[in-house]
Amino acid sequence: MTSQPKPGAVRAVSQTAFTLRVNGEEYPLRTDARVTLLDALRDRLGLTGTKKGCDQGTCGACTVHVDGKRILSCLTLAAQCDGQEVTTIEGIGDESNLHPVQESFLKHDGFQCGYCTPGQIMSALALMSEGRAGTPEEIREYMSGNICRCGAYQNIVAAIQEAAGHHDAAL
Structure with missing residues (x-):
């Protein structure tokens, strides 16, 4: 017989530790394993240049580069990018030195x-x-x-x- 959770019970969420390398800087993180790269960039690292548009991979507003290839960060788990170089809009230029x-x-x-x-x-x-x-x-x-x-x-x-x-x- 399996035990069913009680109504209203909080389920434990798997946490994962990894390091995001974003725009040349390393950020050790420990997050819910389901956190997207987009949410990690915006909510955990404060890099809000990458935008959340549709959150379904159809609009392209969340496009970043991972190891030089463009990806949709709303469809990519942050932990999948462990050990890879992530480049966001903040990493290509700034106000005084535009790309x-x-x-x-x-x-x-x-x-x-x-x-x-x-x-x-x-x-x-x-x-x-x-x-x-x-x-x-x-x-x-x-x-x-x-x-x-x-x-x-x-x-x-x-x-x-x-x-x-x-x-x-x-x-």
Whole structure:
């Protein structure tokens, strides 16, 4: 006969210890094993540049890089990143020293409300490193996992083309 928990009883939650290496700094953590990378970044480390949009992996607002590859941090458990390098929007530039992609987004007005911008920039960096920043059609295809509710897509594509060295940003 198995024992059933009493109504209202609190279940013990498995804790796991690991170290997140984020933007070159190490952060030892002990959390619920189910904590997502997104929640660890925002709630445990105070790195709020990475945004929580849909929390289902469909909008791209939570895009970060893990070992140089773009991932959706809302679908990745924080503990899975133990021993890997996580790069967030905070790790690519700052107010006094913007990354060229950030500068290009500003120049081309590649944002309106700005909520999706960190994820858009992190995806843009990844697609450039993947060698997929060619034609506007190619950029749109490889950026399709990042949604901009304001519809600044034309400006985003122009910003990426310029940052990738394509100064013929005509669409």
